[in-house]
Amino acid sequence: MRYWLSIVVATPAHSSVAGPLTYRSECPLPPGSLVRVPLGKREVLGVVWEALPDSGDLPESQSRAVLGALDGLAPLSATWRRLVGFTASYYQRSIGEVALAALPPQLRELSTVQLARRLKRPVAPAPDAPVTTDLIALSAEQERAIAEFDADTRPALLFGATGSGKTEVYLRAAAKVLASDTSAQVLVMVPEINLTPQLQARFEERFAHLGKAQVVSMHSGLTPAQRLKSWLAAHAGQARLVLGTRMAIFASLPNLRLIVVDEEHDPSYKQQEGARYSARDLAVYRAMLESARSQAGDSEGAEAFPLPAGAAEPALPGRRRSAPPGGSAVREATSVGACRVLLGSATPSLESWQATVVGRYQRLTMSERIGGAEQQGSLPAVRLVDMNHQPKHCTIAPPLLDAIAQRIARGEQSLIFLNRRGYAPVLACHDCGWKSECPHCSAFRVFHKIDRTLRCHHCGFTERVPRACPACGNIDIAPVGKGTERLEEHIAELLAGDHPVRRPDGSPLRIARIDADTTRLKGALESQLASVHAREVDVLVGTQMIAKGHDFRHITLVAAINPDGALFSSDFRAPERLFGLLMQAAGRAGRDADHGEASEMWVQTFHPQHPLFAALKKHDYPAFAAQELKEREAAGMSPFGFSALVRAEARDQAVAQGFLNAAAAAAQTQQLPGMEAVTPYPAVPMTIQRVANIERAQMLVESPSRAALQRFLAAWQPLLHQTRQQGDFKSLVRWAIDVDPLAI
Ligand code: ADP
Numbered sequence: 001m002r003y004w005l006s007i008v009v010a011t012p013a014h015s016s017v018a019g020p021l022t023y024r025s026e027c028p029l030p031p032g033s034l035v036r037v038p039l040g041k042r043e044v045l046g047v048v049w050e051a052l053p054d055s056g057d058l059p060e061s062q063s064r065a066v067l068g069a070l071d072g073l074a075p076l077s078a079t080w081r082r083l084v085g086f087t088a089s090y091y092q093r094s095i096g097e098v099a100l101a102a103l104p105p106q107l108r109e110l111s112t113v114q115l116a117r118r119l120k121r122p123v124a125p126a127p128d129a130p131v132t133t134d135l136i137a138l139s140a141e142q143e144r145a146i147a148e149f150d151a152d153t154r155p156a157l158l159f160g161a162t163g164s165g166k167t168e169v170y171l172r173a174a175a176k177v178l179a180s181d182t183s184a185q186v187l188v189m190v191p192e193i194n195l196t197p198q199l200q201a202r203f204e205e206r207f208a209h210l211g212k213a214q215v216v217s218m219h220s221g222l223t224p225a226q227r228l229k230s231w232l233a234a235h236a237g238q239a240r241l242v243l244g245t246r247m248a249i250f251a252s253l254p255n256l257r258l259i260v261v262d263e264e265h266d267p268s269y270k271q272q273e274g275a276r277y278s279a280r281d282l283a284v285y286r287a288m289l290e291s292a293r294s295q296a297g298d299s300e301g302a303e304a305f306p307l308p309a310g311a312a313e314p315a316l317p318g319r320r321r322s323a324p325p326g327g328s329a330v331r332e333a334t335s336v337g338a339c340r341v342l343l344g345s346a347t348p349s350l351e352s353w354q355a356t357v358v359g360r361y362q363r364l365t366m367s368e369r370i371g372g373a374e375q376q377g378s379l380p381a382v383r384l385v386d387m388n389h390q391p392k393h394c395t396i397a398p399p400l401l402d403a404i405a406q407r408i409a410r411g412e413q414s415l416i417f418l419n420r421r422g423y424a425p426v427l428a429c430h431d432c433g434w435k436s437e438c439p440h441c442s443a444f445r446v447f448h449k450i451d452r453t454l455r456c457h458h459c460g461f462t463e464r465v466p467r468a469c470p471a472c473g474n475i476d477i478a479p480v481g482k483g484t485e486r487l488e489e490h491i492a493e494l495l496a497g498d499h500p501v502r503r504p505d506g507s508p509l510r511i512a513r514i515d516a517d518t519t520r521l522k523g524a525l526e527s528q529l530a531s532v533h534a535r536e537v538d539v540l541v542g543t544q545m546i547a548k549g550h551d552f553r554h555i556t557l558v559a560a561i562n563p564d565g566a567l568f569s570s571d572f573r574a575p576e577r578l579f580g581l582l583m584q585a586a587g588r589a590g591r592d593a594d595h596g597e598a599s600e601m602w603v604q605t606f607h608p609q610h611p612l613f614a615a616l617k618k619h620d621y622p623a624f625a626a627q628e629l630k631e632r633e634a635a636g637m638s639p640f641g642f643s644a645l646v647r648a649e650a651r652d653q654a655v656a657q658g659f660l661n662a663a664a665a666a667a668q669t670q671q672l673p674g675m676e677a678v679t680p681y682p683a684v685p686m687t688i689q690r691v692a693n694i695e696r697a698q699m700l701v702e703s704p705s706r707a708a709l710q711r712f713l714a715a716w717q718p719l720l721h722q723t724r725q726q727g728d729f730k731s732l733v734r735w736a737i738d739v740d741p742l743a744i
């Protein structure tokens with residue numbers, strides 16, 4: 001017997017073989033099977049996408065045979081394939097690229113024999129540890145959030161202040177699901193690898209009765225062997241709880257029943273290369289698919305891939321909700337087996353927030369910090385320092401310096417952040433005007449004093465600091481502006497001043513810095529954080545890295561040195577990010593109820609009247625969101641409008657822009673589907689126009705309709721490919737589409 005199969009393999013994004021390929025097999029292989037197939041002269045891993053009735057018009061002599069199946073591995077589920085198919089079509093990539101990137105890299109390399117050996121390894125049996133019963137008593141707000149969550153079926157957004165105890169809600173929700181069904185699986189996503197060990201420890205502790213083998217993690221910090229191990233455990237249903245970063249959204253989880261997305265607003269959920277997917281948005285979509293499966297039964301091979309573009313309006317968070325193909329009554333999926341999604345944040349993305357405003361998502365609110373109910377206003381007081389009234393050119397306003405000194409004297413910690421690493425962003429000659437530009441980028445090289453280098457943060461180009469101005473020979477070249485390295489030095493000088501500040505026991509103070517430069521070595525961040533926790537540090541200076549997630553107990557003052565840039569950025573999401581960052585940072589202060597009352601958040605600004613700060617002062621995210629959403633609605637921006645960016649890179653800026661404009665003109669001429677509701681804007685250089693000698697341009701495409709934008713992009717892709725083959729455009733380095741871009 002001869003069987004014809006369509007199989008997806010990892011194809012380069014823009015090759016001519018973007019779709020599934022046809023192979024023959026001597027035995028039937030169900031869709032989702034992992035196989036080895038020949039591709040050119042290589043042997044590659046592939047996924048059977050569907051069984052074909054015949055070979056189509058492919059002559060048998062030209063067809064190639066499947067080399068072998070990865071025995072012992074169950075086929076990937078129809079739901080998984082649907083998720084991959086949707087991702088490929090929505091983000092305008094090939095199915096093969098998305099599917100193979102979603103599998104652990106080692107799966108590609110292992111021979112069938114090696115894999116068989118791997119699969120035979122015994123799974124550690126669950127220990128006899130009893131289910132943790134001495135749980136902390138829930139706060140009234142936690143109690144209510146959980147009850148409301150249980151009573152609903154919509155995607156839920158847990159809007160909980162920092163320190164309100166969101167993690168406990170995740171733990172309880174997960175526990176309930178795991179207890180309800182001995183095969184149920186839970187996926188918990190976190191934005192950063194740095195945050196997984198802490199959370200993993202908490203989950204492992206709580207679910208100790210399941211055994212360590214059943215709580216696995218998935219992120220890029222694992223070795224290939226560890227990744228494969230986690231993946232296999234999840235795929236086989238042995239892992240009950242998977243903790244991971246954005247890549248984990250594609251984990252094969254045959255009985256997935258709950259997806260938690262912690263810090264759902266975090267930009268790192270958006271992949272920035274290849275298929276530029278949003279793991280947060282896909283979590284919502286996947287929960288819907290999994291629920292539809294539990295209703296309809298996971299009928300293998302019943303549906304066609306890929307989703308015909310525009311056939312179903314993709315149901316990512318947007319204006320309307322529509323059912324995924326094959327499952328029409330998702331809303332009613334309360335039955336056993338449904339999959340819920342729980343997003344959590346103190347400062348939700350405006351997309352998710354708006355979804356709760358219109359009732360598409362359920363909103364669960366926890367506004368009080370644990371232990372803070374009695375102490376009114378236990379979130380830190382926000383103090384705005386009007387820099388217009390401070391000494392000229394001062395980096396740290398005298399009242400702020402004073403406040404820091406008082407903290408040190410009391411034995412409390414302060415956290416000072418500045419979003420710029422290095423010593424100074426520019427080195428300049430005041431005689432001739434020379435500046436430390438990068439020869440390869442349209443950006444300045446940053447001065448790092450510690451090793452006396454000028455480093456480009458875009459292309460990495462590094463040189464020793466010149467002894468004299470390279471242009472005029474003046475030896476008096478000086479740093480301009482401040483980065484974290486200089487801020488650290490500056491604070492030390494200020495505090496050492498005429499009346500040196502001492503700790504309560506009279507010992508000298510200690511200042512530490514945490515940023516990408518100080519944490520490059522493995523384990524460095526952990527040890528630095530440990531010394532903060534051990535109260536060895538009085539003042540911690542750093543970038544936004546320290547504003548996220550870490551649970552510092554003894555910090556009673558947080559200060560943002562220079563956040564104004566984001567107020568007037570050309571990127572419409574900049575205020576949202578700034579507000580989120582400041583709220584997160586404020587949340588670092590006074591987490592210990594003992595210090596709750598005295599803790600403060602200082603913000604130095606030249607624009608104290610800005611409405612963003614008014615909302616921040618009151619810790620009023622809803623007010624900020626309402627204000628921002630009003631502006632976005634008036635401007636037709638996300639979540640009220642939809643957009644995609646097409647980026648092009650070339651040696652020559654004119655070629656990059658010309659390519660984009662020519663492709664848009666071709667779309668206009670051909671009146672592509674969706675065009676009537678889609679506006680392509682003229683191509684422009686990117687903010688950092690040149691990186692590593694490559695010129696970069698982008699074109700924004702907008703539409704009030706997600707469906708129209710999707711139809712248009714699908715039809716436009718082939719035209720972009722064609723345009724690239726014409727004349728000068730052949731020299732293009734690359735181009736790519738970013739759907740729902742985060743930064744514009
Ligand atoms: P969030 O994630 O909302 O910022 P966490 O989940 O980190 O907050 O909780 C803040 C702190 O409160 C943690 O130390 C946690 O252990 C503690 N906590 C959470 N819930 C309770 C509770 N019901 N009773 C006592 N402490 C709690």
Ligand code: ZN
Nearest residue numbers: 429432469472
């Ligand atoms: Zn000079």
Ligand code: ZN
Nearest residue numbers: 438441456459
């Ligand atoms: Zn550079």
